Amino acid sequence: MPRAQAGPAPFSWVLGFGLVATTSALQGGRVVALVEGTETETAGGMPGLGVGSGLSGERGLLVQEAGVDTEAADLLPFLKPGVRAELQAVAAQHVLALTGSDSGRALLAGQAELLRALADLAVAPAPAPSRDASRALVNLAADPGLHRQLLAADTELPARLLSCVLDPLWPWAEEAAAVLANLSRELAPCAALMEKLMVSETERLGLERLVNALCTPSYNAAAPLHYLGPLLSNLSQQAEVRAFLLDQDRCVVQRLLPLTQYPDSSVRRGGVVGTLRNCCFEHGLPVDLQYLPPDKQREPDADIRKMLIEAIMLLTATAPGRQQIRDQGAYLVLRELHNWEPEPDVRIACEKLIQVLIGDEPEVGMDNLLEVQVPEDVERQLQQLDRQEQLELAQELRDKGAPLT
Template sequence: MAEQPTHELLAFLSPDTRVDLKDRATHYVMGLTGDPEGRRLLASEPELVSALLALTSDCSPCMATDAYLALINLATEPAAHGALREGLPVLLKRLLDPAFPMANEVCTLLSNLSREEASCRALWAALQQESLGGLPALVDAFCTEDFNPEASLHYLGPLLSNLSQLPEARDFLLDRSRCVVQRLLPFTQYSRSSIRRGGVVGTLRNCCFEYGLPLDLQYLPAEKKREPDPDIRKMLLEAIMLLTATKPGRRIVREKGTYLILRELHKWEKDPGVLAACEKLIQVLIGDEPEAGMENLLEVEIPAEVEEQLQRLDLEEEGQLQQHQQGRSQASGSEGLQR
């Protein structure tokens, strides 16, 4: 691919190209985006990204699908974001169209694109168009399972999570008069998709950075069966950890018997990353209160030498987790060879 100038591909992706050649070229480009080097090279060509965006409107479903799949991969490369942002109004209109057949592909593309802050803000701005209905329309689509009979739209969860990194999005989500949090909470137990479930938990966790939050958000349901996905269990623990950043927050979390729940979780938990998050939260709950002036843990200034030490400890912990996971993988492989 490095020897073949990418501009030569543009000729095959233009609307005037023979359908069979255009179809083969689109499929070829889609394959290239599966490789990191291919993605980087293609992402550096805005005209090629724009051509792929145009092909998502092609009358051939196969060609449009290949174009979407290529763009989903290219959206992981920041270099492609400038050209992709140009297509935001059309992409959002398709996402919120309950009859659009490729809404899942659009949703996944926007989820990848919105991971980067500048693109997330551009998506937020595009969403404010009156014809689209803003974030309320996105939340309605997420909370209506059969919003689009042709698409599950599970990736609306990660998309909402990405948007909730913006203060203005959190302001909407935490508006008491809208009751958005109450609508999202049931999806923390959504069994049909860990992607949707993880997205809503990530959204709630991001909302916890607003430590002037409503009481509803401070009590995620603890009943029913445990969350089966370890990554989501860890995010839930991180959300509660954020709630303990202030003295009133720590008091309320303690009063709700959180320690007893965490104690039982710790006995049951096998994932080392979740165990570490659980232990950190327990330490906050059973530890002494910080001295006067340091009650809000999110606003405490950490000395540089202490921050370096904490970062070093985090790296050591991450290394230990990786060794543990590698050990488990090797043990699993050995067991598979036994007769």
Template structure:
């Protein structure tokens, strides 16, 4: 089929994705676009369809439940917009967001829809969380999120405890983690204007009973937690929370603030409780940073350290070995027989 064929077919979907289109046709078109994201050719095709992306953005925050859900799910597919060589697809989605409404940027609309309870009473829009997380891999999106006059990060923080959806919760945590790559903002993020650390630590905390001395080292929100306090149930989200804190320790002032707020105490208990090998390993690495010696002069900012190529290769090899060990441990856990009740006969 000529190349123009599939492009023309995709363009034919546009009228049916418009906000004024008939509901059943709108839903069918959204489902068709979602199906296209399941294959590499389909993702490549959609990446070049700026008008189609704009329509998806509009539909993602529209009141029609099924089309809105499918549009948001299509936008969130990471392989669709964020493959290693896919700056053009992300740029196309950014352009679609920017063009979505003349009065305010599409990102503002997305954040407002994500952070406003009941924004769309007929569709929960949980998948907007991963959409924002995907977009936050772009510097332009992080600049918007970290604009101190907009207070976007502060609006996202409560969603780290959003109980109704791990999809929305995970998307927000992924967004915050990506923001932590911007080390120039660490002092602000950790300071009183944002105070991000308690929001990252609280989902990792359990019902442990610390000593009075230890309790005083913790932020107020982490003191005297109830006996039924539950940790974040999703292992991937726990790992992203740890990664966000690790990024905040990239600079000397950041490491001091994280240490001073008693993060080690929460991580120590998490490490004892954690059963997922890769999450446990991430926790170990963060603990090593917090209890280890400070880097030598000139290497205080770990995100700016120039690593020699031979050392980088060794580190990559070590990371690969760590991943293989984690995969092996996980496989062993899956294959291990379930413990039988005392006195039960083997089957």
């Protein structure tokens, strides 16, 4: 049986945000850190050579040989509270660089104390290097295999990041939202975050405030908070969240609908569409969702177009739902979309929806297609057809010269 889905693929600050994996902390494979004095013992007991920095007093640069395979534990002393801000900054930059590779993330995954220190820095006020610490957490959380280690190192990480996200004065709220969006893709962390939201409702740190922040572009002057969209989409995997969103007294869906056309961010737009798609499992969306203004343009993002089609497909699970979609003239719109659609996978999704709308009604006892128990032999046949469809899609993409994902 289908279930509510998480949002788009995880975000990586190194890979997904256009930032390079190396930072100013890396120079020719060496970690450069500001320290007091001309010679200093590093965490590993190795003496560091002081290099003149032009700073006043006996301050210099400690240059320690450190490739990607350097013990991550050596960075820990420089990340702890009480260390000078410039030392923390360079250490945080090096950790961020490590999170840009599989080997670097694997190295950090086994360092629970370092992960805890990184989490502390991510929510620490200036002059702590909160931005780089937060971006390192984004990259770590983009790997589902590291979620357990992150949450074990700091069980309060979701709640602490949520407080930062909902603080209208926190400058790195976007980064905090991206960490939560990555963490909440998996059902277990998503449920844990949901529990924090419900507990925090009386403290105005709950869903109501999250939705308010998402629907208010000026909520934080320093952070656009686009990643609240994917975060809410992931949270809507939970039935309690869908119940909240569809509560007619709250009018949340009506507030979200304008964001399906939000021009400044496909991330925000896609997250809202994903949220509405998951809400379609409840088949209780208000009439507002059925109508669009006459000047509405087609959604430019193919992934979002596909999610919109999937949302309508969910609404066709019941006979009344199918009839209502037909009555709205959806077939004509979908036919034109199919003729125009350049992306093969979106076109296939469109074809499936059209087949549901124009096909014969299922026999009695199969009123809700989401609840139909499919025999094992039929399920195997359907899986075989899906595999064949994917092969044909891959071939079509190769013929177009498009990259395979």
